[in-house]
Amino acid sequence: MKSETLKLENQICFKIYTAEREITKLYRELLKELNVTYPQYLVLLxxxxxxxxxxxxxxxRLFLDSGTLTPMLKRMETNGLVERKRSPEDERSVIISLTEKGEGLKEKAECIPTQLTENISMKKEEMTLLNKTLTSMLDLLQNHSNSK
Known part of the structure; x- marks a missing residue:
């Protein structure tokens, strides 16, 4: 008898991966007006x-290493959204702050979560359950990673 465990449609990792790609496509459209990428949007949040x-x-907080984060923050600074300054308490630490322009995008962005939910067409209860389930899964995965 053939094993069902190795069928692609039975792989939760594949479903999460493809859902993430589709959600990112939706965000790409929603973020055009702000002129930011999805990772930049997460920084702004x-x-x-x-x-x-x-x-x-x-x-x-974003599960990104400095090699990924630093170039993105430099682009955000070039675009006038954030400013980077050395911490007065620790010169090795760089503090990222919003500029007026970055703060001003908040009002434009307020509709994005609602628009995304409407585009997905899931019931509020389903979305709440999915959020709780994914939060629990992420916690378990982090605990597993940290125990190694």
């Missing part, structure tokens, strides 16, 4: 919440 964070803190 954190900075709208905290106003300024160190590169290290941003990397930890």
């Amino acid at each position: 954190l900075l709208w919440e905290k106003h300024s964070l160190s590169v290290k803190e941003l990397g930890q």
Whole structure:
């Protein structure tokens, strides 16, 4: 009897991967008006919440290494969305803060989560359950990674 475990349609990793790609496509359309990429949008979300964070803190929250994050932050700085400054307490630490332009995008972005949800056409209860399930899965995966 043939094993069902190796069928592509039975691979949860493939479903998560393809869902992520499709969601990113939706975001690409929604973010055109802001003129930011999806990873830049994630940085903005954190900075709208905290106003300024160190590169290290941003990397930890976004699960990105500094080699990926630093060039993106430099582009955001060139575009006038953020500013980078050395921390007065620790010269090795770089603090990222929103500029007025970056803060101004918040109002334009407020409709994006609702528009994304409408584009996916999932019921609110389904979206809430999916969010809880993915949060739990991520926690388990992080615990597994940290225990090694």
